[in-house]
Amino acid sequence: MASFDAHKLSGAAIVADAREAIEGLTEKLSDWRVAPHFEERYQAGAARWNDVVESAYALDHLPLPSQSAIIGAVEASSDDRDVIVAAAGSVPGDLHKLWRARDPKGYHVEYAFSCMGYEIAAGIGVKMADPTREVYVFVGDGSYLMMNSEIITAVQEGIKIIVILIVNHGFQSIGALSESVGVERFGTKYRYRDGNGRLAGDKLPLDLAANAASLGATVLRATNIEAFKSALVEARSNTAVTVVHIEDDPMVSAPDSASWWDVPVAQVATRQSTLDALSHYQTAQRIQRKFLRSTTLDDNVPS
Numbered sequence: 001m002a003s004f005d006a007h008k009l010s011g012a013a014i015v016a017d018a019r020e021a022i023e024g025l026t027e028k029l030s031d032w033r034v035a036p037h038f039e040e041r042y043q044a045g046a047a048r049w050n051d052v053v054e055s056a057y058a059l060d061h062l063p064l065p066s067q068s069a070i071i072g073a074v075e076a077s078s079d080d081r082d083v084i085v086a087a088a089g090s091v092p093g094d095l096h097k098l099w100r101a102r103d104p105k106g107y108h109v110e111y112a113f114s115c116m117g118y119e120i121a122a123g124i125g126v127k128m129a130d131p132t133r134e135v136y137v138f139v140g141d142g143s144y145l146m147m148n149s150e151i152i153t154a155v156q157e158g159i160k161i162i163v164i165l166i167v168n169h170g171f172q173s174i175g176a177l178s179e180s181v182g183v184e185r186f187g188t189k190y191r192y193r194d195g196n197g198r199l200a201g202d203k204l205p206l207d208l209a210a211n212a213a214s215l216g217a218t219v220l221r222a223t224n225i226e227a228f229k230s231a232l233v234e235a236r237s238n239t240a241v242t243v244v245h246i247e248d249d250p251m252v253s254a255p256d257s258a259s260w261w262d263v264p265v266a267q268v269a270t271r272q273s274t275l276d277a278l279s280h281y282q283t284a285q286r287i288q289r290k291f292l293r294s295t296t297l298d299d300n301v302p303s
Contacts, residue, residue: 052255053098059252065225066252067091067166071098073225074136074164077232083108083126086138087118090173091166094254095138105130117147123161124154134162134236141167141190141208148211154241155216162235163243165212168250169203175250181265181281182274209245222246260284 016024033039057072059065071094074084080102086092087110101107108126110118123137144165154161170189178185192201213219218240222228228246235242262285265278 050100053100056098056255060225061249061252064247064249065228066254067094067172067248067250068098068252068254069225070164070166070228070246070248071095071138073229073232074138075099077229077236078136079134080106081132082106082134082136083130084136084138085109085119085123085126087122088114088116088143088173089140089171090176090250090254091138091140093173093257097254097257105133116143119143120148120150120154120161120163123163124150124157124159127159127161137161137163139163139165140172141165141169141206142171144208148208148215151212151215151217151241151243159241160239161241162232163212163217163241165208165243165245167208167245167247169206169247170250172250176253177261177263180261180277181263182269182271182277184271184273209243212243212245217241217243219243219245260288262288 034042053072056066056068057075059069061069067090071091075098078084082103083106084095084099085108086095092109092111092114095107095109099107108122110122119137119139123135127133127135151163153159169191170185175185175188178188187199189199190204190206191199192204193199194201209219209221218238220231220234220242222231222244223246228244231244231246235244263281265281266274267278269275269278
């Protein structure tokens with residue numbers, strides 16, 4: 001493999017092996033720093049956001065805890081070299097905003113396709129890659145139901161992982177998205193049909209802790225944050241696959257990132273919630289900024 005030639009960056013676009021390019025850029029930029037005022041701005045912003053994170057972690061919501069408090073309890077109980085694994089639902093977004101990684105290999109979160117069911121299998125792979133690290137697998141009940149059977153593989157092979165099973169009787173992420181487009185979380189909760197044939201009846205009698213136990217895992221049930229913290233201590237001391245089961249309140253969101261997801265809203269509707277969502281969407285579209293400009297350094301490279 002030819003060495004990476006950084007001066008070519010000033011000319012036409014180049015194609016390079018990813019590893020060679022990263023190593024070459026790292027060498028060329030080893031002594032480079034941003035301007036002092038940018039560094040000061042970054043440090044001030046990081047300090048402000050850290051205060052937001054601490055508030056989210058300390059949120060004492062009752063009767064069910066917030067997901068942010070659950071994440072905060074795991075972070076507080078973990079060591080620097082521990083690894084967290086997540087993939088789908090609202091957890092990856094919350095971790096992206098809140099989790100403070102302390103090791104280059106401590107944060108394993110799948111974003112590309114929000115692969116529901118990836119989590120437990122990935123946790124097994126991470127643990128096999130480095131058995132000296134404790135591995136925490138964050139998974140919501142919706143994603144857990146997609147592929148919980150890999151718990152059997154972990155038990156069979158004696159691969160200890162800690163599964164944080166967050167239960168809210170439905171789909172928290174898509175429920176919030178549904179609400180944002182004016183559909184009021186339709187079909188995103190595990191419910192019986194009511195007398196009108198709608199999915200708005202009583203909760204389904206699901207017991208995912210019992211399910212995990214039936215697959216051979218050690219299961220710890222926590223009903224509040226203090227019990228959850230105690231369960232985390234016990235889970236670390238265990239040598240077998242351990243599932244920590246806790247319910248949270250899906251209506252309590254993590255701090256807003258102030259970003260906007262461009263998801264179109266139905267333009268023809270009779271529900272006021274949908275009409276209101278459409279109005280909000282049209283307003284947001286008008287102030288939307290494009291991060292990719294139409295011009296590039298090289299006219300031969302499409303924008």
